[in-house]
Amino acid sequence: MSKLIDAGREVLGTCREAKENFEYDQLVKKYDKHTADMLISEQLNKGEISIDEFNVYKKVKVFVQHGGLDVSEAVEEAERKAASVISNVLSA
Numbered sequence: 001m002s003k004l005i006d007a008g009r010e011v012l013g014t015c016r017e018a019k020e021n022f023e024y025d026q027l028v029k030k031y032d033k034h035t036a037d038m039l040i041s042e043q044l045n046k047g048e049i050s051i052d053e054f055n056v057y058k059k060v061k062v063f064v065q066h067g068g069l070d071v072s073e074a075v076e077e078a079e080r081k082a083a084s085v086i087s088n089v090l091s092a
Helices: 002-030 033-046 051-065 071-091
Strands: none
Touching: 002 033, 002 051, 033 051
């Protein structure tokens, strides 16, 4: 049951993140980036997050969401390399 609750919290957190990012993007469209940043800066400061850190987060989020990161591909590559090393050691 606890795993189900944890999964629910994660889904709610992801939905909340998507909503807040959407709302921020709407602020930028309605006003401009400088104004949007000014409007959220007090809340970010309470969390000890700078506007620059928020901008890095947004950049990484977009990169990951658009397929820029493929961890499963990295895992497959690591497994291929490990298999190659083992094969070389065994054949030596």
